[in-house]
Amino acid sequence: MERLAGKIILLWGWRRAGAAFIAGAVAALGQPPFDFFAACLIAFPVLVWLLDGAASPVGERLLRRMLRPFMIGWWFGFGYFLAGLWWTGNALLVEAELFAWALPFAVFGLPALLAVFYGVATLIARLLWSDGIARIAALAFAFGLVEWLRTFVLTGFPWNAIGQAAMPVPLLMQSVGVVGMAGMNALAVFVFAMPALLAARRGRRAGLAMALALVAAHVGYGAWRLSSAPETTEDLVNVRVVQPSIDQSEKWDNTVRDRIFATYLDLSARPPADGAPQPDMIVWPETSVPFILTERADALVALGELVQEGQVLLVGAVRVEGESQGSSGRYYNAVVAINAEGETYDAVDKVRLVPFGEYLPMSDLLGRLGMRQLVQSVSAFSPGGPRRAIETVNGVRALPFICYEIIFPGIAGNGDADADLILNVTNDAWFGDTPGPYQHFRQAQIRAVEAGRPLVRAANNGISGVVDAYGRIVDAFAIDAVGVLDVAVPRQKIAAIAAPHLVGLALLAIFGLWAATISLIAAREPIDSRYIRDS
Template sequence: MGQFGFGISWIAESFYVDTERFGALAIPAVAGLSAGLAIFPAIAAMLFATIMQRRTVSGISAGLLLATCWVAAEWLRGHVLTGFPWNLAAYALLDHAALRQPAAWVGSYGLSFLTVFIGILPGVLLVDAPKKRAFVLALFGVAVTGLGGGGVLRLRQDVPPTDIALRVVQGNVPQVEKWAPGSRESTLEKYLRLSAPPGRFDLLLWPETAFPGFLDEDAAARTRLSTVLPDDRILLTGVPDRLEGDGGTRYFNTVQAYDSSGEILTGYAKHHLVPFGEYVPLRGWLPIERLTEGLGDFTPGPEPRTLAIPGAPPVAVAICYEIIFPGHVVDDLFRPDWIFNATNDAWFGTSIGPEQHLASARMRAVEEGLPVVRAANTGISAIIDANGEIVARLDTGQTGVIDANLPTALAPTPYARFGDWTSLALICAAWALIFAVRLTKRRSNTKYSRSEES
């Protein structure tokens, strides 16, 4: 409760955007969600305690068991009821360049396993028998050195910038104004003005719902794009979209690509929607309305896909919190050269939420070996290289642009190839090593006993 109560306290900010309608729900919502999420570490503790009661497990094996239970619960938290893998244990290592690199091999869940297990070892040293302390100390040193050393070796891979020039625009439009009647013109004018300064760019990037309307239906607005898009330049922007069908109108949260003539080239519809923010689960049963403005629930798009854009490297798109899901951002059949994360963190003000959101984006860069470019309405916009290092950023509350070249993509990482199977392989390998050591020790003791009898 303590971890989640503090870690997701930023969610309350979204309720205060429309205080009159939703302000009273802020504290109950955070408390309720924290209690729900706290069930998962409780499951880990219960599973650990149950096994400890039924089997004789101690020392390093007990530490290994707790780390395994903890990560299994984290994995469940990232998948049950659409999942919410926020603030995983691995993110404690994020700001240490070498220590975050093993995520390229075993993903964030595998790195969480290593983080918890290594963190437990000093405790094992204190409570275990004195004769084992030298071994535990040695294991702790090898684990930390191996974790950091492997990361240092990976950091030797060069990630120079490509010749693709980017311009990322952060409009800093307050959420209370974003969908206000009559604000569409001023918002568009602001983004056009910020995009217009002289300077070379190949791709112009606007954040999630940068245009608060249906841009593909607004010919006048699309015509105005030519004023900031020289020939052969492309705009990627977040916009809502709608389709008419026999079942009525369906709404989508999308990123669309436009050329200098205002023609739409391609698009991506968000497939992992935010419960209660973009749709209401079990709408027929729950007497709850959406917490955001809109004409109706959004419809999920297809799974992750790669967009082919003329004159630019192929790109994967992750809209808003889609970037927090390890292994579910990139199309495995058509690998992109970079990831575009369009988001609107204006809902969360100057809280810790945007920094935590950025942390997830940095871990996806390491896992996939791909640069991540974030365009956020009010921050944090950033360009992140394939090692998870921030090349450039605009902080929360800033208005401006980032002009920088797209970093180079690295070869597909083991995690990019095999996903969470690498985490499972790591855990199985750790258990196999422990069992091998125990079996060797048992045979040695048996042999010694027979020798004494002789």
């Protein structure tokens, strides 16, 4: 192991960049649908050794001293995000005649931009670098910090956070309810990077023992929490999730929109299986109605005939305001609640919009340059107001998150702490049968554990399903399946042990202080003359 580490430490130029890129791509195997978390135990030690070799000669200019570790992290991040997010380009092929030109910008541009975060992480880590376990703590602190920044900088895009690789199954998801995603990201990097100590002569036993203790605590807590989970047979809400798998190229085609709407009506009206109760709640995916619902009185009548007394229909639909006043109107991507009278008695709008997908940033400037939003719809969307729960049947409160809103950590306190369940409606048909829908579903699972609430998820072509408050899949549809899921969802509310995000940030502070303290001590120690060579 020492010989391998030495070879990696001595890499230079394009070989160093290539090793960092390959290590990042290998780390992406820890994400769905592969879930090969052991890949991170290979990738992060390589990253540690590359940073070991990023020491600067005496007298080197500050910019070059900073650029070297930054570029190691950037190449690592570029490999990681390219291997994990290449599927985003699939959305541009739905209307290839209009958007195929932008394919390289999506496939390579987004990973290149996100890689900057990991470049910053390795730069910060290198500034706190020392020897032994402390440099592993520095890397854990730096990655935990930038993963937290990824949740809000430039509107935020925390997709495929490193910590998710440590949570491939519900047994290993429970710790996120204690330390939050900030803590999971830092702890995951700390454990993933620890095998780098196998090439060290100091701190090897202590570091590996610490990593094994953390893994044992992670697994043990998950096993204890799942084994003590109560069997819920009362206070259930019967939910029907509709997955029609509508071809994305037909989504806004005026010639087939009535057929699409009829498909939803037919699926929703199917009788339940023998002995199963009628659903209390029917859920359609994001923008499932292919027209402005309030402009079609016949559609509202049809929905009123579909929804029976004591039922509610939750529909992903485009909502418009302002046209009655003669303006062009404001459009919202919304979840609309419809009762048995065909009335839209409540609606919650999407708050976090997808840049370039649902709106065009700096639209005046970019519009003059000929750019337009990439997602075909009735118009650019406006962000909604504060999130809140929708009251459905029997006092059940559903807190809606539309599309990628579900990937942002900390949703337990985002909208309504008294919500009985989390509702996620989405349309992942843009991405086909690629890793994208699997990654999206995994993040929704983790949010259920964070919030301590069951999750109901309706996706146009999958993955639709119901997840309990412990992240366990109650039932789900495969990609491109067509049908309805009838599931009895328990009204579980699991109280958090502590405020997870505060615990996670406290862990970051501990790792940072540890690394900074050891780094300062090392800087004050005199250099052993045995390590000084005459030039």
